[in-house]
Amino acid sequence: MSPDRLGAMHQTRISFVRSLIRRMANQNWQTSQYRWDLSEHGFGTAIYRLTTPEHHYHLVVFSDEIADDERNDRVIAEKWDITFALVHGDVDDALLAQLQSNVPLQEAGRNTSKVLVLARANKSVRVFDHLVEALSQGQQPDSQVLASVGYILRTTAVYGNGKFGIADFEILQDNHDFNLSFSAQMCAVYMLRQFSLDWIHFLAQQQGGEQAIQLARPLQRYLGVGNATGLGMAPYLINHPRIVDQWLSEREKAIAAISNKTITPSGCDTITPLLQRACLHLQQVVTIDAHQRALNHRAVSEIETVISTLHDAAKQHQSWLQWLEQNQSYSYETQEIALSCLLELYPDDVDSFENTMNADENLTLSPGITVCDLQDVLATRYRWALDIDFSQPENTYWFWYRSEDKEEPRMGVRGQEPGEDRELGLDIAYQVYQLNLALAKEPSHSTLAEFLLKQPQFRSVARRAWTLGHCPMGDIQMNVLSQSALPMHLLRCKLAMFGATKFDPRSDRWVRVTFFQGAPLTDEIHDGEWLFPLLPADHTDTHANNCVDTTSQPEDNA
């Protein structure tokens, strides 16, 4: 899949946040406030309890006072407004004391395998202050202030899978609550959203007393949890290529499962409001990035055209596949929005793919492979890499490295900045190119095993190319050394698979998004639809208060 398309992906109903909320609804998971021990200024400890059919968990939240100049979204930060952990089972006094001593330290602390998720968040000072002030005075906030940000708290790292001593993902394989990739992390973030709402209500009450009111529920639903993601996500994706392949392959299978269905008038009636909703969502997205603004603007106008062609397509009994193919004349943003909306129509066909997102990460070779076999794979699946002219400086412009500053991944200009000697091995395109040159010097009938015995330095890239060359989607087709490489595309792909919305690039290496914006609140968890969140048209507490009625009407599978 091309990087440009990866960089245009949106949430779908098999994104991880959607899978989680469906599972919570289907299994009637219950959340409740278990302990609230915050000072009048909102600092202290809060604990939420999560009960599932087989287990119970606690989200332990620590709120600390930090100076404004200490609030930094990057991994190099050492203090945060909020630190939190999702714990399996009970939290007794001894464990709470241990968490209190370690969770606020994040990377510098040590935790045990009872902790499933370790994370931190900073507040959006503007939204936080505005909300507390308005609510304490008995007024609803200015919805435009909320719209410009979309959250109260913004996570800056959400760690799972064994980081800093917490539980490995492997031990969750038999846990029916969190055996899907990233589901524990998503759940911790979802519960944090409830904390963020309870927090501002508590502070408004502290300040306003009887005068204080609660935020209108439609606005509560509209607020999600922000996330600031930087360059670190790009090395993750490049180093876990089978995960990316699995995610994208399952997505493609879901699309394939429905795309041969015929477009019906009923299908048009269901997808049209979703597309309209997408338009409105894009119009409401506030981003400082001029390029993203232009992409959103173009998508809005294209989607209007896409909608206008739908009824003719239905009259001609076209399939959705034909419709998707026609959409290929539009921008990737538009195509991806159309896909996300289409998947909403067929939950019975699509939702099961959420269960096959976990990947086997092994990169393996098998006996019997010849040099010629691998050359064929490279020629067919890695042509994009073989065609790069690495003698041109612009194609090896960047090198990637980890800084002494908390191992933050960074990019440096080759030949100008120090650190090339400690370059990270993310240069897959270049490695494949070199492998191909070396293979060309070998007799094509000789075995790969013989070749690697003589040139063992190529075994790693040979394993990767052979394995990914036989995977449906294959490797990420990006030369990350290139001067024109846009790591943003990789960040967007992963965030969309997670289920992020409201993409707001802050630079070509840094993006802010929102999770769970528009999602049901913890006391009303249901398998409702919340694709492309919208600012509520009014503040009345109804489920049908959006600007466009998007109540899902799944398409008749017949």
Place this chain on the structure above:
Amino acid sequence: MMQVSHNELVVLIGKAFTGLRRSCGEADMIANMVTDLEMVGLNGVEHFVKALAFLQQERDCPVDVEATSPGLLTANLHGCSILCHLPTVLDFTLEKLIGRSSITLNIQHCHNRWLAFGELVKLAAKGLSVKATWHNGHEPKHIMYVLNKGCINPELFVSAQSATQPACLHSLKIEISTQPIPLPEASEFEHHISSQTLANTQAQAWQHGITVDETHWQQIKQAAGAILVESSDTSRRGAGESEPSL
């Protein structure tokens, strides 16, 4: 002592090996070889810490493998660690197993033989039976383990029986078969660690973390630091500009 997770150990060892800037050896494979051994309680971390100093000095050169006779391969690792070469040698050996029911690989002039464990366990998962045997200069002096196809962990046997020839102290004999390999007579060895015992230790490590010596952890962490680049104002910008909070 401290508790660490499986993933944490894999990542740190991978970084430590990467920091050596070796061209032979794959960091992800090596990290798993060390961690697999540690998970079953056979001191993978300690073996890796001992290996680190030598890995730094080893020459990056291919190994020589010779077909001594049909069904017998001899590999000369020239005094290097099996960590860096075992996967390539095993690839070659499996190639030679095609059309046969068994093959024996004698790896000579090698180090860190305990750390072959993880790669050999993988062979059993592929439906092959494996027997590994070697001698040490110190206790335990003779080690053998047998992994029959499909087994998750081996039956491990150790004894104080010394090697008959000094060369054996740096050799590892691996028999790979498509047929089950009989276990040795218990009387030949002084101690038998069952696959169940290893599996129990492994299960504990998954559930409660792996207990490692903090000094070892710090040594590996220090080695892993070799991949890091000093920070500067320019490099801080290399992560993307930091912007004021909203």
